[in-house]
Amino acid sequence: xxxxxxxxxxxxxxxxxxxxxxxxxxxxxxxxxxxxxxxxxxxxxxxxxxxxxxxxxxxxxxxxxxxxxxxxxxxxxxxxxxxxxxxxxxxxxxxxxxxxxxxxxxxxxxxxxxxxxxxxxxxxxxxxxxxxxxxxxxxxxxxxxxxxxxxxxxxxxxxxxxxxxxxxxxxxxxxxxxxxxxxxxxxxxxxxxxxxxxxxxxxxxxxxxxxxxxxxxxxxxxxxxxxxxxxxxxxxxxxxxxxxxxxxxxxxxxxxxxxxxxxxxxxxxxxxxxxxxxxxxxxxxxxxxxxxxxxxxxxxxxxxxxxxxxxxxxxxxxxxxxxxxxxxxxxxxxxxxxxxxxxxxxxxxxxxxxxxxxxxxxxxxxxxxxxxxxxxxxxxxxxxxxxxxxxxxxxxxxxxxxxxxxxxxxxxxxxxxxxxxxxxxxxxxxxxxxxxxxxxxxxxxxxxxxxxxxxxxxxxxxxxxxxxxxxxxxxxxxxxxxxxxxxxxxxxxxxxxxxxxxxxxxxxxxxxxxxxxxxxxxxxxxxxxxxxxxxxxxxxxxxxxxxxxxxxxxxxxxxxxxxxxxxxxxxxxxxxx
Ligand code: FES
Numbered sequence: 001x002x003x004x005x006x007x008x009x010x011x012x013x014x015x016x017x018x019x020x021x022x023x024x025x026x027x028x029x030x031x032x033x034x035x036x037x038x039x040x041x042x043x044x045x046x047x048x049x050x051x052x053x054x055x056x057x058x059x060x061x062x063x064x065x066x067x068x069x070x071x072x073x074x075x076x077x078x079x080x081x082x083x084x085x086x087x088x089x090x091x092x093x094x095x096x097x098x099x100x101x102x103x104x105x106x107x108x109x110x111x112x113x114x115x116x117x118x119x120x121x122x123x124x125x126x127x128x129x130x131x132x133x134x135x136x137x138x139x140x141x142x143x144x145x146x147x148x149x150x151x152x153x154x155x156x157x158x159x160x161x162x163x164x165x166x167x168x169x170x171x172x173x174x175x176x177x178x179x180x181x182x183x184x185x186x187x188x189x190x191x192x193x194x195x196x197x198x199x200x201x202x203x204x205x206x207x208x209x210x211x212x213x214x215x216x217x218x219x220x221x222x223x224x225x226x227x228x229x230x231x232x233x234x235x236x237x238x239x240x241x242x243x244x245x246x247x248x249x250x251x252x253x254x255x256x257x258x259x260x261x262x263x264x265x266x267x268x269x270x271x272x273x274x275x276x277x278x279x280x281x282x283x284x285x286x287x288x289x290x291x292x293x294x295x296x297x298x299x300x301x302x303x304x305x306x307x308x309x310x311x312x313x314x315x316x317x318x319x320x321x322x323x324x325x326x327x328x329x330x331x332x333x334x335x336x337x338x339x340x341x342x343x344x345x346x347x348x349x350x351x352x353x354x355x356x357x358x359x360x361x362x363x364x365x366x367x368x369x370x371x372x373x374x375x376x377x378x379x380x381x382x383x384x385x386x387x388x389x390x391x392x393x394x395x396x397x398x399x400x401x402x403x404x405x406x407x408x409x410x411x412x413x414x415x416x417x418x419x420x421x422x423x424x425x426x427x428x429x430x431x432x433x434x435x436x437x438x439x440x441x442x443x444x445x446x447x448x449x450x451x452x453x454x455x456x457x458x459x460x461x462x463x464x465x466x467x468x469x470x471x472x473x474x475x476x477x478x479x480x481x482x483x484x485x486x487x488x489x490x491x492x493x494x495x496x497x498x499x500x501x502x503x504x505x506x507x508x509x510x511x512x513x514x515x516x517x518x519x520x521x522x523x524x525x526x527x528x529x530x531x532x533x534x535x536x537x538x539x540x541x542x543x544x545x546x547x548x549x550x551x552x553x554x555x556x557x558x559x560x561x562x563x564x565x566x567x568x569x570x571x572x573x574x575x576x577x
Contacts, residue, residue: 011043011045011046011119011248012117012118012119012143012570013041013045013046013117013118013119014043015117015572016117017041017042017046017117023575023576027117028041036080040080044078044079044080045078045079045080045119045120045245045248045249046079046080046082046117046118046119046120047074047079047080047081047082047118047119047120047121047122047241047244047245047248048082048083048084048112048113048116048118048120048121048122049067049070049071049074049081049082049083049084049121049122049124050084050086050109050112050113050121050122050123050124050134050138051063051064051067051083051084051085051086051124052086052087052088052089052105052124052125052126052127052130052134053067053085053088053124054088054090056088056090056093056094057088057089057090057091057093057126057127057130058090058092058093058127058194058197059090059091059126059127059150059153059197059198059199059200059206060088060090060125060126060127060130060150060199061197062150062197062198062228062229063124063125063126063150066124066148066150066233066234066237067083067124067237069234069235069237069238069241070122070124070148070237070238070240070241071083071241072238072241073237073238073239073240073241073242073243073244073245074241074242074244074245075241076238076241076242077241077242077243077245077246078245079119079120079241079244079245079248081241082118084112084116086105086108086109086112086130086133086134086137087101087104087105087108087109087133088105088127088130089101089102089105089127089128089129089130089133090127091127091128091129091205091206096446096448096450097446097448097449097450097451098127098128098129099129099448099449099450099451099476099559100446100447100448100449100545100548101129101133101448101544102129102132102133102136102282102285102559103133103136103548103552103559103560103561103564104544104548105129105130105133105134105137106132106133106134106136106137106140106560106564107137107564108137109123109133109134109136109137109138110136110137110138110140110141110568111137112137113137113138113141113143113570114141114568114570114571114572115572118143119143119144119248120143120144120145120146120244120245120247120248121138121143121144121145121146121244122145122146122147122148122240122241122244123135123138123145123146123147123148124148124150125147125148125149125150126149126150126151126198126199126206126210126228127199127206128199128204128205128206128209128278128479131147131149131206131209131210131213131282132209132282132283132285132286134147135147135213135218135254135286136285136286136289136560136564138254139254139255139258139286139289139290139567140289140564140566140567140568141567141568141569141570142253142254142255142567142569142570143253143570144244144247144248144250144251144252144253145218145247145253145254145347146218146219146220146240146243146244146247146347147213147218147219147223148219148220148223148236148237148240149199149206149209149210149213149219149223149224150197150198150199150228150233151198151199151210151225151226151227151228151229151230151233152198152199152200152201152206152207152210152225152227152228152319152320152321153165153194153195153196153197153198153199153200153201153227153228153320154195154196154198154201154227154229154321155201155319155320155321155322156168156192156193156194156195156201156319157192157195158188158189158192158193162317162318162319163189163192163193164193164200164201164202164313164314164319164480165193165194165199165200165201165202165204165480166200166202166204166314166478166479166480166481167202167204167313167314167480167481167482168189168193168313169193169480170314170454170478170480170481170482172186172189173186173456174456174457174462177424177456177459177462178459178462178463179463196227196228196229197228197229198227198228198229199228200479200480201319201320201321202312202313202314202319202320202479202480203273203274203275203276203310203312203313203314203315203320203323203479204276204314204478204479204480205276205278205279205478205479205480206479207224207225207276207312207320207479208270208273208275208276208278208279208479209276209278209279209282210223210224210225211224211225211269211270211273211275211329212266212269212270212275212279212283214329215262215265215266215269215270215329215333215340216257216258216262216263216265216266217257217258217262217265217344217345217346217347217352218254218257218258218346218347219240219347220236220239220240220243220347220348221329221330221348221355221356222236222324222328222329222330223236223329224320224323224328224329225320225323225324225328225329226324226328227320227321227324230324243347243348246349247347247349250349252347252349254290255290255567256345257345257346257347258286258287258290258292259292259344259345260292260293260294261341261343261344262341262344262345263283263287263292263294263298264298264302264341265333265340265341265344265352266279266283267283267298267299267302267303267379268302268303268306268336268339268340268379269329269332269333269336269340270303270379270380271303271306271307271308271378271379271380272306272307272308272309272310272332272335272336272378273309273310273312273329273332274308274310274312274314274315274316274378274395274397274398275479276478276479276480277380277393277394277395277476277477277479277487277488278451278476278479279479280296280299280380280393280488280555281449281476281488281555281558281559282558283558284296284556284557284558284560285558285559285560286558287558288557288558288560288565288566289560289564289565289566289567290567291566291567295556296382296390296391296393296556297382297391299379299380299382299393300379300380300381300382300515302379303378303379303380304377304379305376305377305379306336306339306377306378306379307368307370307373307374307375307376307377307378308368308373308374308375308378308397309332309335309336309367309368309369309370309373309374310323310332310366310367310368310374311365311366311367311368311374312366313480314398314479314480314481314482315374315395315397315398315482316374318365318366322366323366323367325362325366326361326362326363326365326366326367327359327360327361327362327367328359330355330356330359331356331359331360331361331362331367332367333352333355333356333359334356334357334359334361335361335367335369335370336370337370340352342356374397375397377396378396378397380393380394380395380396381393381394381395381396381512381515382515383486383510383512383515383516383517384515384516384517385509385516385517385518385519386498386518386519386523386526387472387489387498387499387502387508387517387518387519388486388489388490388497388498388499388517389490389491389497389498390490390491390497390554390556391488391490391555391556392472392486392487392488392489392490392517393486393487393488394484394485394486394487394512395485396512398481398482398483398485399468399482399483399484399485399512400467400468400483400484403468403469403470403484403510404484404510404511404512404513405510405511405512405513406433406435406470406484406509406510407507407508407509407510407520408433408434408435408470408507408508409433409434409435409504409505409506409507409508410434410435410436410437410502410503410504410505410506410507410508411428411429411430411434411435411436411437411504412437412439412502412503412504412506413436413437413438413439413455414439414440415438415439415440415441416438416440416441416446416450416452416475419438419452419455423455423456423458423459424458424459424460426460428458428460429504430458430461431461432461432464432466432469434469435469435470435471435472435508435510436455436469436470436471436472437471437472437473437499437502437508438452438453438455438471438472438473438474438475439473439474439493439494439499439500439502440474440493440494441453441473441474441475441492442474442475442489442490442491442492442493442494442495442497442554442555443492443548443552443553443554443555443559444492444494444495444549444552445474445492445493445494445495445537446475447537447540447545447548447549447552448548449474449475449476449488449555449559450475450476451475451476451477451478451481452473452475452477453471453473453475453476453477453485453486453487454471454477454478454481454482454483454485455471455473455485457469468483468484469483469484470484470486470508470510471483471484471485471486472485472486472489472499472508472510472517473485473486473487473489473499474488474489474490474492474493474494474497474499474555475487475488476488476555484510486510486517488555488556489517489555490554490555490556491554492554492555494537495554496530498519498526501519501521501526501529501530502519503529506519506520506521507519507520507521508520537549547561548561551563553565
């Protein structure tokens with residue numbers, strides 16, 4: 001019995017399944033071994049579900065379940081769902097830092113999509129780096145694409161208090177070091193903080209990226225905040241499966257959804273939600289894949305004057321579960337109104353305006369009305385000066401107002417290991433006015449730009465009640481962290497940036513209102529200190545880490561590989577012979 005019919009020509013998958021020759025036989029026959037009837041290869045859209053599920057990525061460990069609901073929607077709409085693995089980056093498990101592997105995952109995603117008989121793709125992600133890595137890869141292929149996030153954890157609960165992923169850990173660990181919390185209590189809080197599946201429940205990087213992909217228009221509405229275990233996350237998955245099949249028929253590719261206007265919307269939304277500083281490198285990298293002109297200075301210019309509306313940890317007090325009940329991201333975007341380009345296209349096929357016009361804000365506490373914001377100017381600030389010629393960033397909403405204009409003497413650490421070895425040394429010459437400077441943690445220097453920029457304060461100052469100091473590095477920081485922390489200094493120290501020249505006792509001036517970061521050392525002295533830059537640590541002589549060091553761009557360009565910028569499209573240039 002023959003059960004094969006040639007599909008229509010317009011589907012990409014017809015290249016694999018449309019031929020009545022030897023190659024068509026092979027492509028179909030091996031798929032039929034999994035029980036697919038032949039008529040499924042006759043013009044039905046093949047929908048890839050790119051899943052970053054892994055037991056080693058606890059925040060994504062439920063994505064296999066979520067994928068089942070996406071499949072329901074795809075089948076219902078007349079497509080054929082095919083789940084395939086992407087690399088999975090477990091933020092809390094993977095060493096030395098998942099950022100080292102973001103670009104590698106993006107390559108795996110890009111080549112998996114391009115090389116397979118896929119007409120449209122659902123990117124199923126969650127934990128921090130998975131979302132940008134998947135979208136970077138898919139953007140470089142540019143077939144119809146929709147993102148679905150796994151959703152946040154339920155709020156942590158401990159002795160009547162809400163616990164926020166990450167944020168509470170930083171607070172508790174400082175309390176233990178200051179002698180204000182017992183180790184027994186510290187350990188008891190562990191399981192209370194992570195009591196359900198899902199990504200971090202604070203406005204950390206995962207929640208930020210889930211929000212920003214919604215603001216970019218590349219998800220269905222409400223993607224950001226529906227808790228991972230809420231049945232409405234399953235409904236969203238089902239609807240996402242339905243919609244991607246329609247998008248294939250409409251040929252609605254990322255390049256038609258993701259525009260300069262949508263990136264501008266994402267920057268403004270990032271300010272309003274108090275989003276993670278990590279979004280800076282991720283959005284720059286995604287835009288780079290699409291050839292969209294979007295720079296570090298756009299972050300400052302577009303985010304300036306956008307008020308902080310969402311009162312979530314780490315900058316505030318509530319959590320993602322509260323955010324969902326308060327109306328979620330659609331309510332924030334409605335509140336922002338004309339600060340956004342509401343005509344921006346979305347994967348729904350309709351402009352953003354239609355998605356947010358009916359959104360409702362429940363109460364004034366979690367999402368503030370725009371005329372009563374939490375603070376007026378919440379955008380990420382971009383600093384420049386002789387210490388950061390290509391820029392550095394700070395999140396004023398998470399900083400201490402009194403330190404935003406500050407001059408102090410540098411206490412310098414040459415590496416994170418040096419920092420850990422000396423920070424609690426009673427003999428360390430440091431006081432509350434000092435500026436902690438950390439080198440060697442940029443993209444090339446670590447390598448991988450780890451989240452160590454929010455350096456813990458010296459124990460002796462914590463015990464005196466000091467809770468914040470100016471800290472400067474070429475590292476990133478966790479989106480769940482807080483403090484007056486200058487990050488992403490570019491060029492980094494390992495690439496010969498001026499950060500490498502700072503010495504103990506040098507005077508450093510931070511002036512956030514005037515966007516300035518200066519090393520108050522005469523230029524002739526800096527010239528004397530200058531030597532030939534190294535290109536990352538020399539012990540990496542082979543493998544991926546070497547490739548990374550040789551090709552990663554600086555933070556102000558998104559830390560993507562130089563050879564990955566742009567798109568290769570969906571065409572596979574050679575046949576299988
Ligand atoms: Fe996975 Fe925070 S560690 S989202």
